[in-house]
Amino acid sequence: MIKEKTSHRKEQAAETKRKLYESAGQLFGQYEFEDVTVDDIVEAAGVSKGTFYVHFESKDALIASFLSDYVSGVDAEYKAHLDSFPAGTKASDMLLSLISKIAEVLTGTIGYNRMRIVYKVQLTGAVNMEAIKGYNRELYKMFADVLKLGIERGEFRTELPLDTLTKHFVMAIRGISYEWCLRYPDFDLEEQALAHFKILLDGINTRAALAVE
Numbered sequence: 001m002i003k004e005k006t007s008h009r010k011e012q013a014a015e016t017k018r019k020l021y022e023s024a025g026q027l028f029g030q031y032e033f034e035d036v037t038v039d040d041i042v043e044a045a046g047v048s049k050g051t052f053y054v055h056f057e058s059k060d061a062l063i064a065s066f067l068s069d070y071v072s073g074v075d076a077e078y079k080a081h082l083d084s085f086p087a088g089t090k091a092s093d094m095l096l097s098l099i100s101k102i103a104e105v106l107t108g109t110i111g112y113n114r115m116r117i118v119y120k121v122q123l124t125g126a127v128n129m130e131a132i133k134g135y136n137r138e139l140y141k142m143f144a145d146v147l148k149l150g151i152e153r154g155e156f157r158t159e160l161p162l163d164t165l166t167k168h169f170v171m172a173i174r175g176i177s178y179e180w181c182l183r184y185p186d187f188d189l190e191e192q193a194l195a196h197f198k199i200l201l202d203g204i205n206t207r208a209a210l211a212v213e
Contacts, residue, residue: 017055019045021066024059029113033121060127067118068131074105075138082142091150092201098142099173099197103190106177112184119181135167143169156204165204172200 023044027036038059042052056062081101085094106115122129131137144166150156158165176196180189 013055016045016047016051017065019047020052020055020062021069024062024066025114028117033117033124033126063121064128064131067127067129071131071137071139074109075142077105078102078139078142082146091146091153091155092205094146094149095143095169095201096194096197098146099193100190102139102173103193106180107189112181115177115181119178135170140166140170150204155206156201157206158204169197169200172196 020041024036024041027040027044036059038049038052041059041062042049045052052062056065078098078101082094082098085097118129118132121127122133144162147156147165147169148162151158151162160168173193176189176193179192180187
């Protein structure tokens with residue numbers, strides 16, 4: 001009986017958080033971040049203000065929690081994509097496919113409006129965005145793992161430490177994503193990202209290096 005009650009409370013709490021997340025997301029898609037209040041969010045979600053503060057200490061805390069949960073889910077999707085490749089797949093092919101997947105998620109699932117909000121909130125520094133910008137994010141570890149695989153196989157050649165190389169690749173996808181937001185809708189994110197990363201990969205590709213020598 002106690003386990004059943006505990007399980008029910010957890011389900012209720014998860015449902016309440018879902019409502020708050022969805023309502024906040026819809027409001028931020030319509031209005032500027034700073035113009036949306038806790039009162040607006042709870043009214044849209046159909047919950048009391050007291051209930052809101054049971055789960056979050058502030059609007060900023062809600063956004064930080066939402067982004068952390070969302071990023072974890074998206075990164076799990078990226079990981080499943082990488083894990084689907086058969087053994088022996090070239091590291092460069094895996095990286096380019098991952099870039100395509102990221103572009104697909106950004107444009108088709110997350111969308112321009114939400115990405116615009118994410119960048120704006122990051123620039124204001126009002127919300128803890130470590131889940132997205134921190135180098136401990138699972139996505140960045142995936143970049144490191146694939147780059148390491150390519151180096152170990154002799155597919156990539158670089159004088160840079162793996163950590164430094166990974167950060168350059170991470171900065172590249174961040175930059176391309178920001179460029180997409182700046183030039184939206186006249187910017188094909190997937191096309192431009194693939195073109196940019198092919199240039200980066202040519203710089204560490206063993207065959208390309210041997211051809212120059």
